[in-house]
Amino acid sequence: MNLAIIEQSENLTFLSLEGSLNLAGVEQIKAQFLDLTAAQNKSTIVDFSKVDFVASMGMRLLIEATKPLVREGKKLIILNPQPEVDKVLESAGMTNILEIACSEVDARALALG
Amino acid sequence: MSDSEEKMPLAKLRHDLRTPINHIMGYSELLEEDLKDRGVKDLDDLTKVQTAARQLLELIETRLSDENFSGFAFQEAVAASDYKKITTSLESSAAEYTEHLSKLTGRILIVDDHPDNREVLVKRLERQGHQTAEAENGRHALEMMASGSYDLVLLDVMMPEMDGYTALGRMKAAPDLRHIPVIMISALDEIESVVRCIETGAEDFLPKPFNPTLLRARIGASLEKKAFRDQEQAYLRQIEETQKRLEDELREAAKYVISILPPPMEKPFLISWAYDPSTELGGDSFGYHWIDDTRFAIYLLDVCGHGVGAALLSVAAINVLRSGSLKEVDFLDPSQVLAGLNDTFQMERHNNMYFTIWYGVYHAPSRTLHYASGGHPPGIMLNTESGTDVVRPLPCTGMLIGAMPGMSYDSDTVTIPANTRLFVYSDGAYEIKRPDGTMISYDHDFLPFLNRHGRSKTLPDDVLQWIRAIHTGTDLDDDYSFLTVDFPA
Numbered sequence: 392m393n394l395a396i397i398e399q400s401e402n403l404t405f406l407s408l409e410g411s412l413n414l415a416g417v418e419q420i421k422a423q424f425l426d427l428t429a430a431q432n433k434s435t436i437v438d439f440s441k442v443d444f445v446a447s448m449g450m451r452l453l454i455e456a457t458k459p460l461v462r463e464g465k466k467l468i469i470l471n472p473q474p475e476v477d478k479v480l481e482s483a484g485m486t487n488i489l490e491i492a493c494s495e496v497d498a499r500a501l502a503l504g
Numbered sequence: 505m506s507d508s509e510e511k512m513p514l515a516k517l518r519h520d521l522r523t524p525i526n527h528i529m530g531y532s533e534l535l536e537e538d539l540k541d542r543g544v545k546d547l548d549d550l551t552k553v554q555t556a557a558r559q560l561l562e563l564i565e566t567r568l569s570d571e572n573f574s575g576f577a578f579q580e581a582v583a584a585s586d587y588k589k590i591t592t593s594l595e596s597s598a599a600e601y602t603e604h605l606s607k608l609t610g611r612i613l614i615v616d617d618h619p620d621n622r623e624v625l626v627k628r629l630e631r632q633g634h635q636t637a638e639a640e641n642g643r644h645a646l647e648m649m650a651s652g653s654y655d656l657v658l659l660d661v662m663m664p665e666m667d668g669y670t671a672l673g674r675m676k677a678a679p680d681l682r683h684i685p686v687i688m689i690s691a692l693d694e695i696e697s698v699v700r701c702i703e704t705g706a707e708d709f710l711p712k713p714f715n716p717t718l719l720r721a722r723i724g725a726s727l728e729k730k731a732f733r734d735q736e737q738a739y740l741r742q743i744e745e746t747q748k749r750l751e752d753e754l755r756e757a758a759k760y761v762i763s764i765l766p767p768p769m770e771k772p773f774l775i776s777w778a779y780d781p782s783t784e785l786g787g788d789s790f791g792y793h794w795i796d797d798t799r800f801a802i803y804l805l806d807v808c809g810h811g812v813g814a815a816l817l818s819v820a821a822i823n824v825l826r827s828g829s830l831k832e833v834d835f836l837d838p839s840q841v842l843a844g845l846n847d848t849f850q851m852e853r854h855n856n857m858y859f860t861i862w863y864g865v866y867h868a869p870s871r872t873l874h875y876a877s878g879g880h881p882p883g884i885m886l887n888t889e890s891g892t893d894v895v896r897p898l899p900c901t902g903m904l905i906g907a908m909p910g911m912s913y914d915s916d917t918v919t920i921p922a923n924t925r926l927f928v929y930s931d932g933a934y935e936i937k938r939p940d941g942t943m944i945s946y947d948h949d950f951l952p953f954l955n956r957h958g959r960s961k962t963l964p965d966d967v968l969q970w971i972r973a974i975h976t977g978t979d980l981d982d983d984y985s986f987l988t989v990d991f992p993a
Binding site: 413414443444446447448450451454455458461475478481482483484485486487488 | 806808809851856857858860877878879880881882901902903904907908911931935942943945946981982
């Protein structure tokens with residue numbers, strides 16, 4: 392699992408993930424990912440186009456990252472998830488707490504809107 | 505001659521002269537002790553020998569000192585001075601360590617065919633605080649070790665009946681004896697035998713006749729090693745006992761988790777299931793029961809992760825559903841049940857764990873199924889339409905249970921035609937990795953499999969076999985639960 396920082400500005404964090412968000416993948420990035428999301432009071436876009444699988448532990452990581460942002464009125468936006476991942480996020484009801492965007496323009500609009 | 509000896513010929517000379525004098529002093533002291541033990545009081549001649557030996561030592565230190573030999577080069581003098589500092593420091597440390605070792609006592613078996621040798625050793629060792637036992641040959645020693653407990657064996661090499669070498673080999677081959685340290689006792693000309701014994705597992709050797717200081721130091725060092733080894737064995741036993749206890753408790757817990765799963769049902773619905781936790785304890789659980797005369801509840805939940813923590817939350821949640829014990833919740837209404845569970849099992853209060861659940865209530869008179877999902881894969885209906893079996897997921901998305909407080913949950917209702925089969929399952933039934941690392945597809949692999957084999961009487965087991973085969977037969981990564989419910993015609 393790889394985590395890359397694309398952009399860090401005053402109002403926005405833009406990250407990219409690559410790999411499988413399973414138990415092993417989560418262990419690899421958990422601390423850094425939470426530090427860049429839950430610990431920052433900023434809306435965050437996460438490019439999910441190269442994430443091929445989200446297991447239950449990956450879902451838990453997304454919840455832990457998103458909840459503090461939601462409490463502060465900020466958002467976590469998942470950008471371009473693959474169809475199977477999109478389905479998993481939808482069926483888990485994750486769209487109740489996070490946003491899904493199909494383009495970077497939409498993601499930025501949601502983040503700053 | 506080593507480099508250091510070449511650089512310090514005077515030191516080497518002093519060492520070579522001191523060694524035999526030390527022997528004279530050592531043996532005369534032993535003799536003195538033995539004579540005193542035998543009641544001999546007139547020891548004047550022996551005292552003269554000891555005094556002369558001490559004078560010789562003093563002469564070596566003073567007459568052969570570095571200062572008296574100005575012929576040495578400056579560098580050699582410096583080297584000798586450094587050498588003295590180092591040796592003084594080492595001697596001081598060695599003396600402290602020897603004192604520490606001399607305080608260690610134990611039960612020592614002395615094996616020697618000469619009664620006099622045994623007697624001298626017995627007296628000396630008992631004077632040092634050890635307990636002793638004697639054996640006259642290797643066979644006798646092995647018999648004694650079979651019935652008694654010893655911390656150390658002093659073993660002579662040459663003995664009748666069974667020599668020390670053979671006895672040592674037998675000891676090292678016996679699991680109960682191999683941990684007892686053995687010091688070989690031998691004449692200096694038996695050094696080749698001693699080397700063989702050390703290679704076979706003897707701890708050390710003591711040359712005969714015994715130097716009391718060496719005897720004390722080597723016995724102390726062996727007893728110290730034995731004490732460390734005993735401590736290590738005790739820790740190992742403790743770890744093994746703890747591990748066994750944990751395994752027993754895990755097995756008990758696993759039995760309990762399985763015991764609360766309902767037995768398969770035949771009437772009025774045919775319900776069958778398969779359950780396969782990925783570790784000893786799984787996070788999946790399920791159940792079904794009549795809520796009243798006409799309404800039948802079916803539910804399956806899946807706690808994130810697996811293992812003890814997941815199983816505890818799973819059991820707690822399933823018992824709430826079985827007992828219908830959620831405050832102000834109507835268990836006929838799936839939306840209320842999920843909202844109640846969500847408020848009760850918030851992640852922050854449950855070790856940061858959430859769960860997904862599918863909950864449905866079948867109303868027999870109206871043949872309707874009222875259901876809701878908390879982040880769980882959809883239930884699937886199998887119907888026969890125009891003579892063909894068709895699988896249809898029942899979409900209903902709701903938030904995972906425990907992720908966010910105050911969530912509301914939508915529910916839906918579907919009519920159940922005759923001969924409908926319902927599938928309820930955990931994501932472990934289809935989130936399966938192929939050997940090439942890719943995942944099987946819910947739409948393109950899982951649903952078609954159910955479409956083809958959905959009427960199988962053993963479908964829950966069939967699906968398990970199928971995914972195991974895809975996963976190349978190794979243990980699955982996630983817990984597996986799969987229920988089929990056949991509604992009557």
